[in-house]
Amino acid sequence: MFAKDLIYLNNHDLVLENNSKINEIREGIKDGQVYIFKNVLPKEKIALIKNYLTQVGQNSLPNYKKIEAGCPNFHRINIWDARSYVLCCFHQFTFFPWNQDIFSMFNLFKKAYELRNLVNGNPREKFLGIEPEDGCIGRLSFQFYPSGAGGMNKHLDPVDHHQLAVPMMMMTKKGIDFNKGGAFVEKENGQRLIIDDFTDYGDIVYFNAQIPHGVDKIDPDSELNWLSFKGRWIVIFAVNKLFNNANIKDAVDLEKEEVF
Numbered sequence: 001m002f003a004k005d006l007i008y009l010n011n012h013d014l015v016l017e018n019n020s021k022i023n024e025i026r027e028g029i030k031d032g033q034v035y036i037f038k039n040v041l042p043k044e045k046i047a048l049i050k051n052y053l054t055q056v057g058q059n060s061l062p063n064y065k066k067i068e069a070g071c072p073n074f075h076r077i078n079i080w081d082a083r084s085y086v087l088c089c090f091h092q093f094t095f096f097p098w099n100q101d102i103f104s105m106f107n108l109f110k111k112a113y114e115l116r117n118l119v120n121g122n123p124r125e126k127f128l129g130i131e132p133e134d135g136c137i138g139r140l141s142f143q144f145y146p147s148g149a150g151g152m153n154k155h156l157d158p159v160d161h162h163q164l165a166v167p168m169m170m171m172t173k174k175g176i177d178f179n180k181g182g183a184f185v186e187k188e189n190g191q192r193l194i195i196d197d198f199t200d201y202g203d204i205v206y207f208n209a210q211i212p213h214g215v216d217k218i219d220p221d222s223e224l225n226w227l228s229f230k231g232r233w234i235v236i237f238a239v240n241k242l243f244n245n246a247n248i249k250d251a252v253d254l255e256k257e258e259v260f
């Protein structure tokens with residue numbers, strides 16, 4: 001269960017109908033393999049979404065909300081907030097399947113979620129309805145990591161009935177939108193594999209959630225400006241437990257002092 005080399009896959013949609021390929025990918029992820037599905041969403045569509053979220057972020061107040069049935073879509077800023085399970089610094093935009101939104105996000109990303117479910121060993125449409133299932137819900141989490149401050153501590157995410165891997169889609173490209181840092185997975189020898197060094201706009205990345213991973217600080221030498229929205233964007237196809245579900249473990253921060 002350690003990070004090995006990357007495997008690139010084309011034709012994301014075709015894999016949905018290929019059970020043996022899905023099983024192969026699932027076993028590879030269990031074994032520590034990292035998979036990258038190339039070019040799942042066009043760059044132009046990604047630009048429209050980023051532009052919209054930027055305007056929302058620039059012109060309305062960020063607020064935290066706990067995850068529960070019927071929760072409104074919202075955005076929030078997390079600046080190394082000590083109340084988080086995993087310390088991080090980002091601006092997050094959250095969408096739930098029971099709220100309608102102008103991009104019909106859960107329709108736009110339906111196939112991505114279906115593949116997530118199948119790879120993780122769940123029924124194709126699970127967690128995508130308008131009610132929670134087994135104490136969990138689908139949640140689209142757009143994350144903006146600003147140049148000069150964005151990052152996330154090394155951590156482990158829970159692996160349980162709801163997930164083995166937590167896929168994310170890249171919405172920026174290192175070398176164009178930012179120059180340093182990005183998502184990393186830690187290999188068995190302690191070396192960090194920087195995933196953003198190998199990805200482009202619209203690529204979806206899968207890896208085992210129990211591999212130590214995080215986000216190396218984005219452009220640490222740059223000056224921070226939250227309003228410029230210059231930095232790194234991703235969207236995570238999350239399935240999260242409801243705030244009061246104690247059956248699934250919490251994510252574990254491997255850098256917080258109290259862990260040691």
Ligand SMILES: [Fe+2]
Pocket residue numbers: 155156157166213
């Ligand atoms: Fe994570």
